[in-house]
Amino acid sequence: TRPNIAVIGAGLAGLSCARHLQDAGCRVTVFDKARGPGGRMSTRRGDDWQCDHGAQYFTVRDNRFRDEVARWETAGVAALWEPRLAVLEADGSVARKAPDSTARFVGLPRMSAPAGWLAANLRVHSGYTIVDMQHDRAGWRLHSKEHGVHDDRYDAVVLAIPAPQATVLLQPLLPLTARQTVTDMLPCWTLMLRYRTPGIRFAPGYDAAFVNHGPLGWIARDGSKPGRQGSETWVLQATAGWSAQHLEDDSDSVIAALLAAFAALGAPPPDEVTAHRWRYARAGGQQDNGQAIQQNHVDEDGESAVLREAIWLPAVRVGVCGDWLAGGRVEDAWLSGRTLAAQVLASMACAASS
Ligand code: FAD
Structure with missing residues (x-):
């Protein structure tokens, strides 16, 4: 069966990730708190x-x-x-x-036009502020401020939102240290x-x-x-x-x-x-000379991974992408989403790779 993946955030990072996942055969649903896609490219x-x-x-x-x-x-x-x-x-x-x-x-x-173009073939739910995510044996369930707990279950969740907001959603779930998520x-x-x-x-x-x-x-x-x-x-x-x-x-x-x-x-x-x-x-760490901010080291249950541009936690099937992981620009956001999609696909063995 096709992996069913939720992407939180319809900025360039989330849309790029979602498009690559969908093109590779995944079922993808994108949620954004705003009225339309684009995020800060607006x-x-x-x-x-x-x-x-x-x-x-x-x-x-x-x-x-x-x-x-x-x-x-x-x-x-x-x-x-x-x-x-x-x-x-x-x-x-x-x-x-x-x-x-x-x-x-x-x-x-x-x-905002490129975001609209990327979103055109995606299932995007606007006006959904995700405030909580819970995992049980059937998968991930999302809870939005506007619509309560969503019935659907997802095999994986991608957070494509700014660092401080991602930290709020991740903190109750994972013992990530501040250094790992807060930028x-x-x-x-x-x-x-x-x-x-x-x-x-x-x-x-x-x-x-x-x-x-x-x-x-x-x-x-x-x-x-x-x-x-x-x-x-x-x-x-x-x-x-x-x-x-x-x-x-x-x-x-x-x-x-x-x-x-x-x-x-x-x-x-x-x-x-x-x-x-x-x-x-x-x-904050963005540099105008095009260098990435840093590499992101993630330790989770003793599992250690050194990733650039995106974070993928295979044990819980949660990914994080966004401009802040890759350099702070529109280009970095798009690349971060693409990198995460490749990691998700490799890890979850989707139909094809991107
Ligand atoms: P975002 O675009 O922030 O997307 C995140 C999305 O997640 C948003 O749509 C938001 O509504 C949604 N969201 C957040 N929390 C939740 C939640 N809990 N539930 C549901 N949805 C949620 N870059 C350049 O390359 N050149 C520039 O000249 C430039 N100038 C800039 C000027 C300003 C004033 C700003 C604000 C940014 C500028 N940038 C510039 C940066 C560029 O806009 C970003 O790098 C890029 O758009 C980030 O994309 P993203 O997908 O990572 O994040």
């Missing part, structure tokens, strides 16, 4: 506007991900973004970033600005900028990405340090502080603003 949409408020773009280093992005391009759900990039320094200088060899991709027509995840306060008044625009001569002073770390004109429609929109992201310091502030005071910093760059006040607080935005 887009906020209003009446006549949209804005990528999580991941801003993604890069490609690994050939396996290169092939996947080519499939997304062919399907029309991703495209190159070639912004005019700047670096803004404290002395007010604006350095134009020289065209580099980095290819930056975005979802088309919005960041610092850094927060990010984000603003989405709309300009609707005719003639009022911020046109600084760049489309996006790394900001090296004050509370802001990154600003970008969403409409400079391919295929975007609707009102003129800018996204502002605070630095991790500032966001951590102001994590519990109310959104009005955060909006005031970040708009002041944006005005200091010469931007006119927007007509509308929405704030979003990412409590777990980026993995």
